[in-house]
Amino acid sequence: MKQIKEYELIIIGGGPAGLGAALSAHQNGLKDILIVERDIFLGGILNQCIHNGFGLHYFGEELTGPEYSQRFIDQLEDTSIEVKLDTMAMNLENTEDYRFVHIMNMEEGYQILKAKAVILAMGCRERTRMQIQIPGTRASGIILAGQAQQYVNLEGLMIGKKVIVLGSGDVGLIMARRLTLEGAEVVACVEVMPHLGGLNRNYVQCLKDFDIPLYLSHTITNIRGQRRVEGVTVQEVDSNGKPIPGTEKDYDVDTVLLSVGLIPENELSSEAGVELDPRTSGPIVYENDETSSPGIFACGNVLHVHDLVDHVTEEAEAAGYAAACYVKDGGCVTENATRIELKPDSNITYTVPQHIRLEDIEKNVRIYFRVRQNYHDPVQVLVRDGNNNQIAKFKRPYMFPGEMENIRLPRQLLDRVVGNELTISVEE
Template sequence: MVDLVIIGGGPAGLAAACKAWESGLRDILILERDKELGGILNQCIHNGFGLHRFGFGEQLTGPEYAGRFIEMLKGTGVKVQLDTMVLEVTPDKKVHCVSKEYGYQIIEAKSIILGMGCRERTRGAIGTPGTRPAGVYTAGAAQRYVNMEGYLVGKRVLILGSGDIGLIMARRMTLEGAKVLACVEVMPYSGGLTRNIVQCLNDFDIPLYLSHTIVDIQGKDRVEKAIVAEIGPDRKPIPGTEMEFDVDTILLSVGLIPENELTKQAGIEMDPRTKGAIVYENMETSIPGVFACGNVVQVHDLVDFVSGESELAGAAAANYIQNGPVAEGRVLTVKPGADLGYTLPQRIRLEGVEKSTNVSFRVRRICGKSTILVKSGDTVIARFKRDRLAPGEMEHIALPRVLLDRAPMDEVTIEIEEA
C-alpha cells in the first residue's frame, strides 16, 4: 500500500509531488512511462517558460523549467519509477502497471493523482482530403524529431492550424534553414498566444491565413503540393479562392486532447466540453481520493498554470490522506455561458473553500473590453473587468467564499458582457 501514487512525471506530476511532500506526506510514488522526468517540456527548447512563476527576469527553456522541479524533487524522499506504463486504474484505487525492471505490478494507493497530459489531434481526426504520402506530421512529433532526435523533417513547410506548438515550430523550422511558406487557420482568429504570433510569425514574415484550410494534399511517395482555400461561415471552401503551395512537409497544429483513457476506465465522471474529468474546487474527481491536474483536465496555454493547478491537487491529496475527505455540505455547480467553451472546476464544495477558489475558462471568440459576470440565477454575485479576451488565452478569476455563500441558487454561471 502506497499513500499517494502520481501517474505522469511531467510538469503536473512533478509539481503535485513536490507540494504533497511539502504538505507532510512521506510515502509518494511517481510512475512515468518515459525514460526521464519532465514530460513534454524536454522537447520544448525555446524560452518563455516560468515568466509567471519565476518572474519576468527569468527566460527559462522547457528543460530548464522541468529541471527546477526535478531539483526540488531530489531534496525529497519521493520515489520514482521510470519506463513504467500504467495500464489501468480501478475505482478502488489499484494501479496496474508494467516495467522492465519490476514486471507487472498492482499497486494499492490511498490516493491517486492523474497527470497524464494530452496528445495531439491527427490528420485522421480532422479528415483532410487527398493522398496519404510521407511528410505529414503533427507539430509535436516534428518538434521531437528536430529538437531531440536531430532530424530536419522537411525543407518547404506549410503549417495547418495556429496553435502554440504550430507557431513555435514555424520559427524553429525557419531557424533550422527550412522555408515556412504559410500558417493556415480554419477559424477567423488564431488559437495561439499573441506573443507567439508576434515572435514566431510576424518576426519572420511568415503569412497567417485566417478562415482558410487545406482542401487537398497531393503527392505519391512524399507530399508535393497542398491546396489551400478560404472557407465561409458555414465552414465550406469558397470556390475560386484556392492557392497552391509546393511543399515537401505539412505540420498539423489542430488541437490537443487530454489523455484520459485511464480516467474513463476508472469510471470517473467526464466533461464533454473539456474532454477531461469533472473536478471539484481542490481538483478531486468523482471518485473520492482520486485527483486530476494539468493538461489531462484542461489544455493549458502556460506551464506556470499547470504547476499551480497541480500544487493544489498535491496539497489536496495530502489533506485527504491526513484528514479524510472534505466535509459534506452545500455544492455549487459552475456552468459556462454562451461565449465560454467550458469552466473549471465544474463543482465547488463550500466546505472545501477557505478564503477563495479559482475558476479558469476559455472564451469561444475574441472579445474586446468586457465584464466577466458571475451569476446565480438572475443575481450577479461578482464582476471582473478585462480589456480583451481571446480563445488562445486561458482566463482565471478568484471567487471569494463570502460571495459564493451569497449565491441564491446551487448553480453559478460565468458569462461575458462585451462593452
C-alpha cells in the same frame, strides 16, 4: 505478479503537473509518494519545448522548457519521493478504500500498486489528420507539430525541406520558426478560423520575424503525392468554415505540419470510472481538483488544455495539497456539503472546476475558463446565482479564446448564493 506495494499517493505522469503535485503533497506531509513516468526522463513535454517564455508568472523570469522542469526535478532530490521512469501505467482501479495502479516496465514486469490517493497528470496528446478530415493521399510527410518537435529537438532529425503549417496554435507557430532556423523553407501558415490560434507574441516572433505569411480563414483542401507529399491545395473558407470555390491555390511542399489542437489523455481515467466533461475532454472536478471518484484527483493538461505551464504548476500544487488532505484526514470534505454547479453562459466554453462544495472552500475558489470569441475592448465577467442575483463582477481589459482566464470567488460571497447553481458570463 509481485506482491502489492502500498503508497500514500501515486501520481501518474512526471511532467510539470506531476512534478508540481508531488512536491506539494510532500510539503503537505506525505512521505510515500510515487511518480510513474512512461518516458526515460522526467519533465514531460517541456523537454522538447526548448524555446523560452516559460515561468514568467511563477518564477518572474523567462525560462526555456527544460530549465523550467529542471527547477522542479532538482527539488525532488531532497525528498523521499520515488520515481519510476520508462514505466507505463496500464490500468487504474478504484475501490472505496484504495486505488490500484497497474504498471509495467522492463525491469520489474507487471505490478499492481496500491495507493490511498491517485493524482492524474497524464497531460494531453495532439489531434490528428483523422479528426479534421483533410482529403488527399496518405503520403509520407504529413506530421503533427509536437511530434516534429520531438524529432527535431530531442533526436536531431529533420522532417522536411519545404513545409506548410496547418493550424496557428502555439506549437505550430513555434515549429515554423524552429524548422526555418534549421534550414527548411516554411511557405505559409494556414488557419481555418478568422483569428490566430496561439499567442500574439508567437505570431510576431515565429512568423513575422521570418516573413512567413499567415492566411486566416483558409484551410488545406487536398494533399497530393504518392510516396512523399508533393503539394497541397489551400482554399479560403466562408464564415461557416466551408471552402469557397474558385479560391484554390496550390503549393509545392514535401511536408505538411499539423497543429490542430490537443486532447486531454483520459483512457486511464475512464477505465477507473472517472466522469469526463465533454467540453474539456477532461475529468469533472470539484473545487479541490478531486474527480467524481473519491481519492482520484486531476491537474494539468489531462484536466483541461492550458496555454501557460505556470498555470499548470499552480493547479498541480492545489491538487497535491488536496490529495495530502485526503490521505491524512480521509479528505477535507464535509459530509453532505452544499454542492453548487458552475454553468458557463453561451459566450464561455467551459469552467474548471465544474462544481464546488461550499463548506470545503477555505478562503476562496479559483475558477479557470475560456471565452468563445475575441474581445478587444474592456469586458466584465459576471457571476450570478440561481435567482439571477449578481454575486460578483470582474473587469478585464481584453479577452481572447487562446488565453485561459481565471477569477477568484471569495467564500464570503459564495455564502450569499441562493440555489444550487452559479452562471458565469462575459458582457461587453
